Amino acid sequence: MDAADRLDRAQNASEVAQQLCALGSFELASFLEAAGVTSGAELLSRLRVPKRDGVESRRSRLEAALSKIDGKLGALAAQKDELEAFGGDEARYEAVLLDEKVKELRAHAGRLRDLQKVLLLPGGGASPHFKATKTSAIDFSAARAVTVALPSAAKPAPLRGSASASAVSWRAPGAEEEAAPRPKTLQAVYDMFCGYWRQTTMTNLAFVKFCRDTKLNDAKFVKAGIDLIWTRCAKKEKKVKFEVFQLMLDEIAATKGTSREVLDDYILRNAKVVVQGTRGSSKFYDDKSNWTGVAKKGGPSTNDPKLSLATMTNTGR
Incomplete structure (x- = not known):
């Protein structure tokens, strides 16, 4: 039995060591050369086993x-x-x-x-x-390190011309603040968002802001669904009363697959009008003492007398 057969029959590291020790130096060298091992580094590379990494x-x-x-x-x-x-x-x-x-x-x-x-x-x-x-x-x-996971929902592409993260970089940190205390009834929610636009009835713009600021959008009720519900309930009307607003909430609850009670409770806990603020006063604009030129001294008059021979020859003496 040659060296390869004896090593192949070895069941553990101890038996492998015994078989190698039993070989003479000349026989062991011949065995390694036949296996293509020409150096110690080559032997180590053959013995090295890659780690199990799943x-x-x-x-x-x-x-x-x-x-x-x-x-x-x-x-x-x-x-x-x-x-x-x-x-x-x-x-x-x-x-x-x-x-x-x-x-x-x-x-x-x-x-x-x-x-x-x-x-x-x-x-x-x-x-x-x-x-x-x-x-x-x-x-x-x-x-x-990559974790394989399916996206929960495809995010609709932003509308052309809509604000992005880079477009609002001028806003101060924490500029979003609540413009009014939390309402206690749906009627108060309706009046709050209508009042933000100085209206007594709700417009499409106020309804969109209501859905966005209250964070009603999710995987089922996407942003495009806001206009669909408005069109379905408001028909051709540009402004809707509180009764139609209630119908819109019914449509939203059906779209999200939840009950009106759960939706109403969520709205009362999260409804707020978010106001976007700027960084603050501008040194050279808000402080009028820094104004110069026409902004401070004024420009030519826009109410001159009618041009005539008398005004043309008037030297002011």
Whole structure:
């Protein structure tokens, strides 16, 4: 029996050590040369085993997430076909929202597939039985830290011209403040948001601000649904009374899949008018003592006498 067979039959490290000690130095050197080991570093690289880092479990989670995304995309495609067959303005609105969800899910699936390509081998490196390549030099620590999770809901793209985080960087920290104490009834909530615009009835702008400041939007009741509910309840009216506002709350509760009692309680606990403030006074604008030029001394008169020969020849003597 040669050395390879004896080592193959060894059941533990102690038996392996005994078999190696039984070999003479010449026989052991011949065995290592036949195995392609030419130095101590080469032998250590053969003996080094990559750490177990759970790559296989991450691969299985990736595959499960991708299959879940594929199923969701199929359901959204079927739902969109039904909406297109139904027709109408509301169906078109809902189709646009579905397109946003599909786009978000496909982008997420693309990121997961890229991560699949990164997780090549356990340990994030080349196998110890092959020579190292450029691929083994890649740092896979960032890929191992990724948590695979599906997005809870696709966020609708902001409307063109809407304020973004960079557009409000001039605002002071903590500039948002409550303009009025918390109301105790829905009628008080209605009056508070109407009064912010100096109105006695609610407009579409006040209704949008009510939904936004009260934080009613979620995965089910998206921002685009605000206008849909307004159109469905207000019809062609530009202003609605409290009774119509109650109908809108019924629509919101149905959309969110909750009861009116739960929705009313949430509104009374969270309803507030948020006022956006600026940083404060401007040194050269608010302090009129710093004004110069026309702003301080005034400009030419805008009420001159009618031009005539007398005014043209008047020297002021």
